[in-house]
Amino acid sequence: MLKLVIKDLKLFFTDTRALALTFAVPISLITLFAYAFGGAGRSKHEVRPMQLTVVDEDKTDASKNTIAKLDSLKEFEVMQTTLDTAEKLVMKGDEAAIFVFHKGFNDSLSAGKKPFIEVKYDAAKETEVSILTGSLTGSLMGFIGNKFAAANTIKKFDADYPDMDSGMRAGIHAQILRQYSAGDKKDAPKEAFITATPLVAEKENSPGLIQAVSGTAIMMLLFAVVGVGTSMLDEKQEGTLKKLLYSPISPNKILFGKMIYANAVAIFQLTIMFLYAKLVFGLDIFHHLPALVLMILATAYACSSFGVLLASFSKTRQQVQGFSTLIILVMSCIGGSMIPVFIMPDLMRKMAVFSVNYWGIQGFYDIFWRMFPITNTTFLSRILVLLLIGTGMNAIATMMFRKNILNIAE
Amino acid sequence: MISVSNLAKNYGAVQALKGISFDIRKGEFYGLLGPNGAGKTTTISIMSTIVKPGGGSVSIAGNDLLTNPIACKKAIGVVPQEIALYNDLSAYDNLMFWGSLYNVPKPELRSRIDGTLKLFGLYDRRNDKIKTYSGGMKRRINIASALLHHPQVLFFDEPTVGIDPQSRNLIYEVIEKLHNDGITIVYTTHYMEEAERFCDRIGIMDNGQIIAQGTLDELKATAAMKEAIIVTFSNLTDEYLERVCAFWKDLKHTGSVFHFYSSSAKKDLSAIIVQCNDIGLDISNIEIQKTNLETIFLSLTGKQLRD
Numbered sequence: 001m002l003k004l005v006i007k008d009l010k011l012f013f014t015d016t017r018a019l020a021l022t023f024a025v026p027i028s029l030i031t032l033f034a035y036a037f038g039g040a041g042r043s044k045h046e047v048r049p050m051q052l053t054v055v056d057e058d059k060t061d062a063s064k065n066t067i068a069k070l071d072s073l074k075e076f077e078v079m080q081t082t083l084d085t086a087e088k089l090v091m092k093g094d095e096a097a098i099f100v101f102h103k104g105f106n107d108s109l110s111a112g113k114k115p116f117i118e119v120k121y122d123a124a125k126e127t128e129v130s131i132l133t134g135s136l137t138g139s140l141m142g143f144i145g146n147k148f149a150a151a152n153t154i155k156k157f158d159a160d161y162p163d164m165d166s167g168m169r170a171g172i173h174a175q176i177l178r179q180y181s182a183g184d185k186k187d188a189p190k191e192a193f194i195t196a197t198p199l200v201a202e203k204e205n206s207p208g209l210i211q212a213v214s215g216t217a218i219m220m221l222l223f224a225v226v227g228v229g230t231s232m233l234d235e236k237q238e239g240t241l242k243k244l245l246y247s248p249i250s251p252n253k254i255l256f257g258k259m260i261y262a263n264a265v266a267i268f269q270l271t272i273m274f275l276y277a278k279l280v281f282g283l284d285i286f287h288h289l290p291a292l293v294l295m296i297l298a299t300a301y302a303c304s305s306f307g308v309l310l311a312s313f314s315k316t317r318q319q320v321q322g323f324s325t326l327i328i329l330v331m332s333c334i335g336g337s338m339i340p341v342f343i344m345p346d347l348m349r350k351m352a353v354f355s356v357n358y359w360g361i362q363g364f365y366d367i368f369w370r371m372f373p374i375t376n377t378t379f380l381s382r383i384l385v386l387l388l389i390g391t392g393m394n395a396i397a398t399m400m401f402r403k404n405i406l407n408i409a410e
Numbered sequence: 411m412i413s414v415s416n417l418a419k420n421y422g423a424v425q426a427l428k429g430i431s432f433d434i435r436k437g438e439f440y441g442l443l444g445p446n447g448a449g450k451t452t453t454i455s456i457m458s459t460i461v462k463p464g465g466g467s468v469s470i471a472g473n474d475l476l477t478n479p480i481a482c483k484k485a486i487g488v489v490p491q492e493i494a495l496y497n498d499l500s501a502y503d504n505l506m507f508w509g510s511l512y513n514v515p516k517p518e519l520r521s522r523i524d525g526t527l528k529l530f531g532l533y534d535r536r537n538d539k540i541k542t543y544s545g546g547m548k549r550r551i552n553i554a555s556a557l558l559h560h561p562q563v564l565f566f567d568e569p570t571v572g573i574d575p576q577s578r579n580l581i582y583e584v585i586e587k588l589h590n591d592g593i594t595i596v597y598t599t600h601y602m603e604e605a606e607r608f609c610d611r612i613g614i615m616d617n618g619q620i621i622a623q624g625t626l627d628e629l630k631a632t633a634a635m636k637e638a639i640i641v642t643f644s645n646l647t648d649e650y651l652e653r654v655c656a657f658w659k660d661l662k663h664t665g666s667v668f669h670f671y672s673s674s675a676k677k678d679l680s681a682i683i684v685q686c687n688d689i690g691l692d693i694s695n696i697e698i699q700k701t702n703l704e705t706i707f708l709s710l711t712g713k714q715l716r717d
Binding site for chain 2: 238239240242243244245246247248249
């Protein structure tokens with residue numbers, strides 16, 4: 001028995017490619033998950049700054065100072081923009097929420113009224129929005145809470161003692177202001193600071209279901225199309241590719257035939273996945289059927305091209321299987337198939353755009369959550385990106401395959 | 411039917427073909443023989459359009475290979491050495507697929523498939539998957555798939571390697587039938603008996619060149635071959651050796667086995683036996699090695715065909 005074990009260990013360590021993949025796959029995933037869920041890459045007490053998209057419509061010293069103070073905190077990374085742009089970011093799914101300092105912020109604050117700050121958010125990302133809002137409210141308390149509380153106290157005092165001598169009243173006002181500026185009292189109600197308005201409201205399709213269906217479907221599709229791509233390598237190994245080349249069919253036609261086959265399998269698989277989600281979980285797939293069909297076609301095209309591309313760089317089926325596991329898992333991780341992109345750190349969100357998964361998943365969110373019509377430019381831009389990815393990968397795969405095919409008999 | 415002129419091909423620094431030329435007539439059975447690395451596969455690969463020549467020209471059925479490869483592909487059928495079939499498809503589906511690549515109309519293709527399956531004795535198993543077939547049966551389907559578009563020229567690359575005698579005989583019968591039907595056949599093989607049995611003409615290749623070609627008789631004449639009378643003695647001594655060498659100059663010996671070379675073994679056999687008896691040598695074995703393709707090949711290349 002020990003001899004068998006030793007023999008198998010010898011074989012295992014001889015296959016350096018398998019050995020590398022045995023460790024490379026889990027190490028890559030551990031690294032990505034560690035970054036995604038936070039903690040990795042930072043010192044123990046370091047806080048990862050949260051992106052805070054802010055719109056200043058008040059444009060007073062008070063609003064500017066408050067935003068500047070927020071930006072100076074290590075918890076936040078403030079980005080200022082216009083209301084229109086900010087709302088589009090939420091609608092497109094690029095931001096979970098935006099914070100608007102409305103006109104009259106300073107006046108309300110000075111008058112002891114509720115300061116006019118509004119969070120506009122995507123209801124699909126309520127968890128992220130709650131964390132952000134809670135954290136922001138705490139910080140705002142430090143900056144404007146005293147001023148708000150002082151104004152509120154003075155207002156109450158004036159109401160209670162309307163007939164007081166103006167000189168005495170001024171003295172008491174000054175004393176109240178001094179006390180609050182010294183930080184003695186911070187009793188302004190937290191909920192008074194921020195009002196919340198969903199820009200993308202809760203819909204019939206839950207975001208969790210959309211995430212589960214689109215994320216998993218795309219990841220599994222990638223595995224499936226790699227298998228399809230490798231059928232070209234099987235043909236090469238079994239001699240049928242050479243025999244095809246004896247026939248009057250051009251090498252390009254052989255390759256395009258494979259690509260169309262990979263596409264057909266991908267379209268079929270995605271369609272079945274969404275039909276299953278409809279039948280079992282009630283995902284409303286018929287709401288924007290033309291958009292869904294277009295998205296399935298574009299995603300299938302990009303994913304199948306990926307499978308063909310991977311096969312074109314490899315010499316054997318075994319090579320493809322090894323590398324595809326690593327690449328697909330990493331791509332699925334950063335692209336949002338395993339973890340929703342909005343809970344990832346900023347760097348990983350930036351990396352997400354390099355994966356097919358990201359564009360596919362966001363496209364399906366556009367259809368099922370954001371309810372974009374087929375003519376929506378954001379939706380169409382995702383379709384365009386998927387088509388460009390597919391075309392680019394197909395072009396490279398064509399060159400590689402032609403080179404390999406021409407080498408078959410050499 | 412086929413005209414090859416000054417055909418050359420280099421793989422890096424290696425000259426696989428050094429400007430070979432030959433013509434094959436319509437309906438002719440042409441054998442291409444040579445040891446491994448002689449350039450046979452490169453020649454066949456170029457003629458079957460999957461390798462580009464480095465120089466020279468090839469014409470098949472009146473079509474230039476470089477300027478009109480599609481017409482050449484339509485004119486040829488290739489039976490590769492490896493069994494190139496889809497194991498998970500039935501024999502019928504395999505044949506349907508390979509035949510459809512040549513745009514044979516479907517009803518006609520179905521009829522041809524049925525006929526071909528009957529010819530190869532596999533009609534009853536037409537719906538079985540290829541993976542359930544024996545090696546010999548697979549090889550028969552492999553050949554059948556190259557015949558469905560009725561090619562004018564057939565390239566066979568060692569079609570009988572590693573198969574059972576029954577399948578081999580069946581394949582021989584089909585090959586003879588195809589030859590009788592007037593199809594031009596280019597055949598590579600390691601089996602001399604196949605070449606001697608089928609080939610009208612034979613080209614012998616070595617080191618990227620055709621070193622001899624012609625009918626078997628022409629090759630014998632080219633090689634100026636002598637027959638050998640091989641005699642084994644049971645009581646050979648040094649004294650006997652001197653006396654044998656004295657009465658027959660053209661000989662070689664290894665131990666007690668002597669090769670007496672003669673232009674007519676039949677004529678000289680009795681003289682050699684008489685001389686040996688007169689000396690007092692006891693003959694334990696005699697055999698005559700006639701000139702055949704094997705000996706011609708050895709004589710021309712200095713190598714066994716399987717080297």
